[in-house]
Amino acid sequence: MQYAIETDRLSRRFGRTEAVRDxxxxxxxxxxxxxxxxxxxxxxxxxxxxxxxxxxxSGRASVLGVDSRRIGPPVLARIGYVSxxxxxxxxxxxxxxxDYCAPxxxxxxxxxxxALAKQLDLPVDRPLKHCSQGMKMxxxxxxxxxxxxxxxxxDEPFAGLDALVREEFSQGILEVTGDRPWTVxxxxxxxxxxxxxxxxIGIINRGRLxxxxxxxxxxxxxxxVEVMFDTDTPVPARVPASWLLPQAAGPVIRFVESAFSDSxxxxxxxAALPAARDIQATPMPLRQIFIALARVxxxxx
Amino acid sequence: xxxxxxxxxxxxxxLSPVLAVWAGVLLLQAAVLWMGPPAPHADLPSAxxxxxxxxxxxxxxxxxxxxxxxxxxxxxxxxxxxxxxWRTKPVPRASVLAGTLLSAVLLTVIVxxxxxxxxxxxxxxxxSAALHAALAIAGEQAFIxxxxxxxxxxxxxxxxxxxxxxxxxxxxxxxxxxxxxLPRRPAxxxxxxxxxxxxxxxxxxxxxxxxxxxxxxxHLTLKTARSLALIVALIAVVVLVKRFPxxxxxxxxxxxxxxxxxxKPSLSLxxxxxxxxxxxGTHNGAVRPEMSYTATLTDPTPGAIILxxxxxxxxxxxxxxxxxxxxxxxxxxxxxxxxxxxxSGQPYASVSAAIGGAVIAEPGDVAAxxxxxxxxKVGADTYAxxxxxxxxxxxxxxxxxxxxxxxxxxxxxxxxxVRGPRYRVEFxxxxxxxxxxxxxxxxxxxxxxxxxxPTFYLLLNQRLREAVVATNRRESxxxxxxxxxxxxLVNRTRLEVRLSSAGARQVALDRAWLADAELLVLKPETVxxxxxxxxxxxxxxxxxxxxxxAP
Numbered sequence: 051m052q053y054a055i056e057t058d059r060l061s062r063r064f065g066r067t068e069a070v071r072d073x074x075x076x077x078x079x080x081x082x083x084x085x086x087x088x089x090x091x092x093x094x095x096x097x098x099x100x101x102x103x104x105x106x107x108s109g110r111a112s113v114l115g116v117d118s119r120r121i122g123p124p125v126l127a128r129i130g131y132v133s134x135x136x137x138x139x140x141x142x143x144x145x146x147x148x149d150y151c152a153p154x155x156x157x158x159x160x161x162x163x164x165a166l167a168k169q170l171d172l173p174v175d176r177p178l179k180h181c182s183q184g185m186k187m188x189x190x191x192x193x194x195x196x197x198x199x200x201x202x203x204x205d206e207p208f209a210g211l212d213a214l215v216r217e218e219f220s221q222g223i224l225e226v227t228g229d230r231p232w233t234v235x236x237x238x239x240x241x242x243x244x245x246x247x248x249x250x251i252g253i254i255n256r257g258r259l260x261x262x263x264x265x266x267x268x269x270x271x272x273x274x275v276e277v278m279f280d281t282d283t284p285v286p287a288r289v290p291a292s293w294l295l296p297q298a299a300g301p302v303i304r305f306v307e308s309a310f311s312d313s314x315x316x317x318x319x320x321a322a323l324p325a326a327r328d329i330q331a332t333p334m335p336l337r338q339i340f341i342a343l344a345r346v347x348x349x350x351x
Numbered sequence: 352x353x354x355x356x357x358x359x360x361x362x363x364x365x366l367s368p369v370l371a372v373w374a375g376v377l378l379l380q381a382a383v384l385w386m387g388p389p390a391p392h393a394d395l396p397s398a399x400x401x402x403x404x405x406x407x408x409x410x411x412x413x414x415x416x417x418x419x420x421x422x423x424x425x426x427x428x429x430x431x432x433x434x435x436x437w438r439t440k441p442v443p444r445a446s447v448l449a450g451t452l453l454s455a456v457l458l459t460v461i462v463x464x465x466x467x468x469x470x471x472x473x474x475x476x477x478x479s480a481a482l483h484a485a486l487a488i489a490g491e492q493a494f495i496x497x498x499x500x501x502x503x504x505x506x507x508x509x510x511x512x513x514x515x516x517x518x519x520x521x522x523x524x525x526x527x528x529x530x531x532x533l534p535r536r537p538a539x540x541x542x543x544x545x546x547x548x549x550x551x552x553x554x555x556x557x558x559x560x561x562x563x564x565x566x567x568x569x570h571l572t573l574k575t576a577r578s579l580a581l582i583v584a585l586i587a588v589v590v591l592v593k594r595f596p597x598x599x600x601x602x603x604x605x606x607x608x609x610x611x612x613x614x615k616p617s618l619s620l621x622x623x624x625x626x627x628x629x630x631x632g633t634h635n636g637a638v639r640p641e642m643s644y645t646a647t648l649t650d651p652t653p654g655a656i657i658l659x660x661x662x663x664x665x666x667x668x669x670x671x672x673x674x675x676x677x678x679x680x681x682x683x684x685x686x687x688x689x690x691x692x693x694x695s696g697q698p699y700a701s702v703s704a705a706i707g708g709a710v711i712a713e714p715g716d717v718a719a720x721x722x723x724x725x726x727x728k729v730g731a732d733t734y735a736x737x738x739x740x741x742x743x744x745x746x747x748x749x750x751x752x753x754x755x756x757x758x759x760x761x762x763x764x765x766x767x768x769v770r771g772p773r774y775r776v777e778f779x780x781x782x783x784x785x786x787x788x789x790x791x792x793x794x795x796x797x798x799x800x801x802x803x804x805p806t807f808y809l810l811l812n813q814r815l816r817e818a819v820v821a822t823n824r825r826e827s828x829x830x831x832x833x834x835x836x837x838x839x840l841v842n843r844t845r846l847e848v849r850l851s852s853a854g855a856r857q858v859a860l861d862r863a864w865l866a867d868a869e870l871l872v873l874k875p876e877t878v879x880x881x882x883x884x885x886x887x888x889x890x891x892x893x894x895x896x897x898x899x900x901a902p
Contacts, residue, residue, distance in 0.1 A: 098433050101439060103433040103438055103439070104433060122441075122443070123441035123442060123443050124441070125441075126439060126440060126441040127441035129439070131439035133434075133439075135433075135434050136434055136436055136439070137429065137434045137435060137436055138436055139365070139427065139436055141365050142365065146364075150361055151440065153353070153354060153357045154354070154440050154441050154442055155441065
């Protein structure tokens with residue numbers, strides 16, 4: 051499999067703080083990969099290290115097959131980058147920003163750029179300094195899409211955007227994604243923001259990669275399980291490792307099954323809880339999975 | 352190259368509102384220089400003080416706008432932190448560097464060079480002089496631009512640049528203070544400038560270029576900590592070079608054949624005039640009481656050449672072999688706009704030689720100039736223990752030699768304008784003053800930062816071969832630069848000749864005499880340097896005035 055981004059035991063330290071620790075990740079080419087984690091988890095540091103804005107303390111990363119430390123103009127011409135931390139040239143208008151960026155890219159498509167401006171509802175003549183945060187992010191997205199990059203990297207692009215702008219923003223990405231194969235790597239602290247976009251999910255916590263897999267895989271293996279008993283039943287001392295956050299409430303034991311299988315899980319549960327009267331396994335939306343995992347990570351700290 | 356052109360165009364377009372202010376500042380300084388200072392005899396003393404600071408104000412505005420422009424240019428493509436927009440775009444660092452440097456040099460060096468070159472041409476200077484004066488401004492601009500490039504390259508915004516600038520100045524001053532504890536070389540920097548203005552230009556533009564190289568380093572490596580360390584290193588280099596200049600006065604060419612007497616000038620130290628003062632001085636950083644001996648240096652040899660002591664060292668040796676050494680002080684303000692009191696020799700004889708031997712009616716004392724200077728300092732302990740001991744005193748002197756030359760002859764008429772290679776003088780009017788005549792002139796000229804000797808103005812009656820020294824009673828002056836460069840000066844001077852003065856009485860000065868007169872302007876030209884020494888045996892610290900006269 052081709053990977054658009056690869057990291058191998060990547061670490062980045064700021065003084066005594068290790069913002070990214072032994073981070074090993076593969077982002078498959080053609081995927082829309084969402085890296086989700088709480089604020090301060092190390093998402094921005096990871097992206098800046100991958101983009102060669104920061105040097106790794108140890109380990110290595112590669113982007114589009116090029117070592118991150120060697121990322122220069124030829125590779126950057128194939129990458130789009132949008133970040134809430136980016137300082138846009140606010141003295142320019144939206145159109146001025148397009149004029150500024152166009153000569154950097156041999157593949158810049160002015161017709162596509164104009165269409166994107168229209169689609170994103172951007173006022174071309176308005177100075178960026180007079181634009182809302184949402185418009186600024188959309189302008190940054192526009193100048194990152196207009197040359198049809200092979201990889202789009204977005205760091206918290208939805209932060210501070212209202213629902214309507216978020217929708218327009220996501221729609222813009224999805225429509226471009228529909229055109230041709232490319233890779234999108236997007237970070238967010240809120241799973242809701244990226245749920246609609248992503249087909250791969252990675253979870254970062256305290257600088258470590260806790261999980262990375264296709265969304266379909268996650269949705270199929272996580273279930274909210276409720277086991278009903280006839281009498282009050284405590285959680286057994288030993289439960290399978292795949293049961294997350296088990297808790298008892300009277301005659302009910304609830305947990306999150308992280309390795310659910312339609313064919314095998316009911317039997318495994320009955321084996322672990324022989325007195326079970328009824329078992330209900332409910333599919334979980336990504337948001338619930340993320341919250342459950344976040345709780346697990348917090349408890350394990 | 353296309354990308355660099357794009358970046359330059361982008362830089363210029365993005366600065367268009369600031370460029371309008373920049374154009375206004377350049378226009379304002381040109382207008383101030385063009386109009387010149389108010390006539391010195393204007394009866395508006397308080398208003399005049401404001402007018403006289405206009406030139407400095409416009410220079411400061413030019414500096415400030417240069418800082419703002421360069422800061423904005425650099426920070427259009429921020430070089431610190433990880434949030435700069437361009438860092439994630441396919442823009443080579445070298446292109447950003449080239450775009451920024453080209454924009455900065457174009458706006459802050461080339462534009463002022465061309466603009467002021469044209470302005471100075473319009474003000475009546477010869478092309479070479481206009482270029483020279485415009486280059487001085489460009490050199491000053493290059494220094495400020497270079498320094499700002501370095502500071503802006505390691506800053507995020509204008510406020511940080513200002514803070515860094517203040518820290519830089521403080522470090523420079525502290526560094527200067529720290530070097531006072533180090534042994535000194537008897538060749539202060541300002542003296543070196545007498546050997547040629549290019550030393551000063553090389554110093555400041557060199558500093559600007561080194562600062563620019565720090566900006567180049569930051570552009571290409573983005574290693575801010577190392578660039579900051581390089582700035583500190585540059586400050587140290589500047590402090591040390593100013594304190595221990597690699598150039599010394601001995602680099603000046605020796606006088607050769609200009610005058611036989613110059614090979615061994617018969618200077619003497621007037622021991623009758625010695626004054627002894629007790630005060631607290633510093634020595635190697637420590638404060639200690641000292642006795643200071645001041646005397647006058649005389650040069651009785653008449654001739655076309657005048658001398659200016661610029662560097663000296665005195666060694667007093669006692670019979671038991673113990674000796675103490677005194678050296679010339681660090682640069683003295685007297686070197687700027689020096690008057691005849693800083694000369695040794697007979698300036699009027701030099702002036703007379705320059706005008707073909709015409710009789711000069713001199714105002715006041717016509718004797719050889721008596722140059723007063725502190726030639727010896729000894730510690731209070733030495734004085735207490737050895738005051739009565741006859742010692743041998745040896746004063747070694749380096750002097751620069753000058754000769755006066757006519758740079759302008761101005762007919763005293765309404766249309767009197769004279770242009771020289773670096774000088775334009777315009778006769779404005781004559782005015783009757785009680786007991787004499789006043790002549791108002793306006794001068795536009797390029798002057799070295801340190802003029803070694805005063806300008807002389809004479810009224811010459813060529814028919815009678817008689818001249819009268821006109822004193823410049825009042826003058827007001829505008830300059831174009833602040834650093835140690837040649838500066839374009841615009842000077843309005845009221846020259847006066849009083850009929851009752853000692854000089855005027857030596858010739859039959861009257862209205863008829865004045866009717867045939869023309870105004871001569873004479874300035875000193877450097878001939879070279881000369882070194883000599885004065886030895887005095889039997890010198891006693893206690894009663895120096897009674898010591899034997901030097902041969």
